[in-house]
Structure formats: C-alpha cells, structure tokens
Amino acid sequence: MTNGNFKKPSTRNQKKQAILDAAEKIFAEYGFKGATTQMIADFAGIPKANLHYYFPTKEALYSQVVQNIFDIWLEAADSFDQNMDPAIALASYINKKMEISRAHPNGSKVWANEVMHGAPIIQDYLETTLKEWTTSREAVIQSWIDEGRMDKIDPKHLLYMIWATTQHYADFVHQVQTLNDGQPFDDGAWQAATRDVKKIILAGVGLQTGGDDGDH
Amino acid sequence: MTNGNFKKPSTRNQKKQAILDAAEKIFAEYGFKGATTQMIADFAGIPKANLHYYFPTKEALYSQVVQNIFDIWLEAADSFDQNMDPAIALASYINKKMEISRAHPNGSKVWANEVMHGAPIIQDYLETTLKEWTTSREAVIQSWIDEGRMDKIDPKHLLYMIWATTQHYADFVHQVQTLNDGQPFDDGAWQAATRDVKKIILAGVGLQTGGDDGDH
DNA sequence: AACCCATCTGACCATTTGGTCAAGTTTTAT
DNA sequence: ATAAAACTTGACCAAATGGTCAGATGGGTT
Numbered sequence: 008m009t010n011g012n013f014k015k016p017s018t019r020n021q022k023k024q025a026i027l028d029a030a031e032k033i034f035a036e037y038g039f040k041g042a043t044t045q046m047i048a049d050f051a052g053i054p055k056a057n058l059h060y061y062f063p064t065k066e067a068l069y070s071q072v073v074q075n076i077f078d079i080w081l082e083a084a085d086s087f088d089q090n091m092d093p094a095i096a097l098a099s100y101i102n103k104k105m106e107i108s109r110a111h112p113n114g115s116k117v118w119a120n121e122v123m124h125g126a127p128i129i130q131d132y133l134e135t136t137l138k139e140w141t142t143s144r145e146a147v148i149q150s151w152i153d154e155g156r157m158d159k160i161d162p163k164h165l166l167y168m169i170w171a172t173t174q175h176y177a178d179f180v181h182q183v184q185t186l187n188d189g190q191p192f193d194d195g196a197w198q199a200a201t202r203d204v205k206k207i208i209l210a211g212v213g214l215q216t217g218g219d220d221g222d223h
Numbered sequence: 224m225t226n227g228n229f230k231k232p233s234t235r236n237q238k239k240q241a242i243l244d245a246a247e248k249i250f251a252e253y254g255f256k257g258a259t260t261q262m263i264a265d266f267a268g269i270p271k272a273n274l275h276y277y278f279p280t281k282e283a284l285y286s287q288v289v290q291n292i293f294d295i296w297l298e299a300a301d302s303f304d305q306n307m308d309p310a311i312a313l314a315s316y317i318n319k320k321m322e323i324s325r326a327h328p329n330g331s332k333v334w335a336n337e338v339m340h341g342a343p344i345i346q347d348y349l350e351t352t353l354k355e356w357t358t359s360r361e362a363v364i365q366s367w368i369d370e371g372r373m374d375k376i377d378p379k380h381l382l383y384m385i386w387a388t389t390q391h392y393a394d395f396v397h398q399v400q401t402l403n404d405g406q407p408f409d410d411g412a413w414q415a416a417t418r419d420v421k422k423i424i425l426a427g428v429g430l431q432t433g434g435d436d437g438d439h
Numbered sequence: 440a441a442c443c444c445a446t447c448t449g450a451c452c453a454t455t456t457g458g459t460c461a462a463g464t465t466t467t468a469t
Numbered sequence: 470a471t472a473a474a475a476c477t478t479g480a481c482c483a484a485a486t487g488g489t490c491a492g493a494t495g496g497g498t499t
Binding site: 035036037038039040041116119120122123124125126130133134137138141158160161163164165167168170171172174175176178179181182183185186199200203204206207208209210211212213 | 251252253254255256257332335336338339340341342346349350353354357374376377379380381383384386387388390391392394395397398399401402415416419420422423424425426427428429
C-alpha cells in the first residue's frame with residue numbers, strides 16, 4: 008500500500024477538501040458572517056483548532072471556497088469555443104449551467120452572496136478573469152449577429168439572462184421548492200426546466216430549436 | 224379618556240421609516256448577521272438604544288424590512304389582472320420589475336439573501352401569499368397557451384425567468400457595473416436592458432414585439 | 440533508541456455585539 | 470401648573486466567536 012513518497016500529501020489534501028466541502032455548505036446556508044468556524048469544524052468532524060491549522064483564518068477558507076466555485080463556472084465556458092453554430096453553442100452552455108446549478112447549488116449561493124455584498128474578496132477576479140471572459144464571448148455573439156445568424160440584441164444582456172436564469176434554480180432553490188408543493192425537483196422537473204429555459208432563450212434571439220439541443 | 228394619546232404619529236412614523244431605510248441598506252450590504260444594530264443606528268443618525276426603543280430586536284427590524292419589500296413585489300402584479308393581451312401584460316410586468324430593480328436594489332438584495340438562506344423569517348409568506356399569487360398567474364398564462372396565443376411552455380419557468388432576469392440587475396448590480404467598465408447604468412443603459420429583456424422573453428414565447436411595448 | 444517534524448487538540452483570551460436599564464428630557468392631557 | 474406618558478441615551482453586561490498556544494501524539498528516518 009501507500010505509494011512510498013506521497014502518503015501524507017494525499018491525506019492532507021483529502022482533509023483540506025473535507026473542510027472545504029463543509030465550509031461551502033455552511034457559508035451557503037449562513038453567509039460569511041453567519042457561518043462560524045466552529046460550525047464548519049463540527050460539520051467536518053474535527054476540532055476547531057484543527058481547522059485553523061489548515062486554514063489560518065476564516066477569510067482564507069472562504070476565499071478558497073469562492074475561488075473553487077469560480078473555476079467551476081469557467082469550465083462551462085468551453086461551449087463557446089468549440090461550437091460555431093450559435094444554437095448549438097448556446098444550448099450547450101445552458102445545459103452545462105443548469106447541470107452546475109443542480110450539482111453545486113451551495114457554490115452558486117456562496118458566489119451570489121459574495122457578489123451581492125460587493126465582492127470584497129474576489130473583486131480582482133471580476134475585473135480581470137470574468138471581464139476578459141465576458142468580453143470575448145460578447146464578441147463571439149456579436150459576430151453571429153453581424154452575420155445575420157441571430158437577432159440583434161446586446162450580447163451582454165443575453166449573457167446576463169442566461170446566468171440569472173440558470174443560477175436562479177440554485178440560489179432560489181428554497182423558493183422554487185416551496186412553489187413546487189414543497190418537493191425538490193426530480194429528474195423530470197430538471198429536464199423540463201432546462202428544456203423551457205433553452206426554448207425561450209433560443210427562440211428569443213431568433214434561433215429556432217429543432218428536435219435536438221446540441222448536447223448529447 | 225387619555226386613552227392612547229398618540230402625540231405625533233407623523234414624526235414617530237417618520238423616525239421608524241428612517242430606521243427602516245437605514246436598515247434596508249445595511250442589511251443589503253452586510254446580510255442579517257453581518258449587519259449590526261450599531262451600524263444601522265449610526266446610519267440613521269440615532270443612538271443604538273433609541274433604535275431598540277422602536278424595534279425591540281434586530282430580528283423584528285429585519286422582518287419588517289423584508290415584508291416591506293415583499294409588498295413592493297406584489298404591487299407589480301397588477302399587470303396580469305388588467306391586461307388581457309399576453310404581449311402587453313408580460314411587457315408591462317417586465318417593465319415594472321425592471322423599474323423596481325432600479326429603484327429598490329437594496330430591497331431586492333435583502334429578499335434574495337433571505338430566500339438563499341432558507342427563508343427563516345418569511346417562510347409563511349412564501350407558502351401562502353407568494354404561492355397563491357404564483358398559482359393564479361400560472362393559470363392566466365396557461366389559458367393564453369391553451370387559446371393558442373403563445374407558445375407552449377410551463378408557465379412556472381417563464382415566471383422564474385422574468386424574476387431571475389429582472390432581479391439580476393439589482394442583486395448583481397456590482398458585477399454588472401464591474402463588467403460595464405465600472406460605470407453604473409445610466410438611463411440609456413437601463414432602457415436598453417429593459418428592451419432586450421422584453422425582446423428575448425416575448426419572442427421566446429412566440430409573442431412578436433411590435434414597435435411598442437405596451438407601457439408608455 | 441533517539442530524533443525530527445507534521446499533525447492534533449483542550450483550554451484560553453480579547454473583542455464584538457444584541458439587548459437592558461435607570462436616569463434623564465420632552466410632549467401631551469387635565 | 471402639574472402630572473403622566475412618551476421618548477432619548479450613556480453606561481453596562483452576558484454570550485458568542487475568531488484566533489492563539491503550549492503541549493501531546495504519531496509516523497518516518499538514521
């Protein structure tokens with residue numbers, strides 16, 4: 008067993024990841040101030056002092072959680088690079104964003120919290136990485152418009168609509184569930200939501216949806 | 224006699240309103256836990272003890288702020304009652320929601336925060352008032368669909384898309400502003416955003432937008 | 440065995456904060 | 470004028486919380 012050299016780093020990273028997972032959930036549920044390091048430590052099953060051994064301050068832990076989420080967001084961006092057809096690219100992007108909302112609702116909430124409070128921790132990311140990503144995608148969408156392949160709208164607002172709508176199912180999951188007779192979405196409900204979101208947005212910019220949606 | 228000789232209801236209410244205004248801003252910026260009664264009192268220009276004379280607990284003050292916002296949301300609901308044409312009704316509703324996002328961004332943020340954290344304070348409102356409102360509007364939209372006046376989608380998801388998108392411009396105003404070269408939206412930017420949101424959503428459900436939008 | 444070093448933890452502390460209270464001050468009613 | 474009621478506020482407190490620290494534990498190396 009134990010592959011010689013790297014026995015510790017793996018367990019160390021496992022433990023750090025367990026703390027990060029606990030932190031994501033607690034931060035999402037209670038906000039930065041509302042969450043306590045004691046709660047996170049309890050949820051991770053370790054003493055508080057041990058948590059502070061791996062993450063010296065609450066803010067360092069929080070910052071790591073936010074950055075992890077940001078990376079997940081960016082992964083969904085590939086859609087725009089690989090597909091040249093606007094209908095397929097947008098459908099694929101919406102698919103991925105909906106899947107993230109379902110798989111990582113807590114991450115989405117932490118991100119929303121951070122931005123709503125003025126992005127005190129990740130302002131740099133907004134101004135650099137997110138700004139660059141957004142600018143380049145706007146250019147792609149604009150080129151589709153210029154080529155007459157979709158209706159003329161400001162690409163910025165199309166992106167905001169996609170972000171807002173897909174993340175709504177994560178950030179407002181409690182409200183959505185309450186209005187769904189208190190039941191969480193099942194597979195069918197998620198598929199229906201994804202289908203309707205794609206339908207409205209694609210048709211909204213003049214891209215008729217065929218029988219398929221461009222992603223598996 | 225000398226029953227409840229309410230001296231100056233006007234000044235009393237004025238002061239309560241001033242506290243509520245301060246509270247809305249501070250709660251929006253720092254969240255429930257992050258906001259302190261001291262901050263709110265300072266912002267309202269009164270001693271903390273005086274704030275607690277009008278609102279016995281922090282939670283009572285917060286609860287009042289959330290309920291006030293909820294009432295504002297509901298006011299925008301009239302669109303659906305008065306207009307029978309789906310394009311005009313939806314356009315008018317979107318117009319009002321965008322105006323609220325511009326006029327009351329802090330209220331929207333407090334609401335978002337509350338719902339994201341599981342609606343501990345206003346769960347009753349979600350289950351009763353909001354549930355009833357949503358159900359009745361879904362029925363209206365469904366009737367339009369049944370009459371073949373708009374495309375077939377689940378009315379629920381259309382409503383969520385309108386909420387998510389319009390509130391995005393309030394809740395994520397910091398991100399939107401950062402991506403807008405650090406500049407807040409001016410009149411033109413708000414008009415453009417409102418126009419594009421209406422365009423995509425109306426066209427998205429098969430309602431062609433004519434030259435006008437149904438509201439001034 | 441002897442040593443090193445990463446990891447772990449109970450006990451502890453300084454600061455923050457929601458809320459109280461008693462002592463004032465102002466307004467209203469008689 | 471006088472009493473009562475409403476309002477204001479500085480000082481204070483108990484509880485919660487982020488973070489520290491000295492000492493313990495355990496695995497690996499020589």
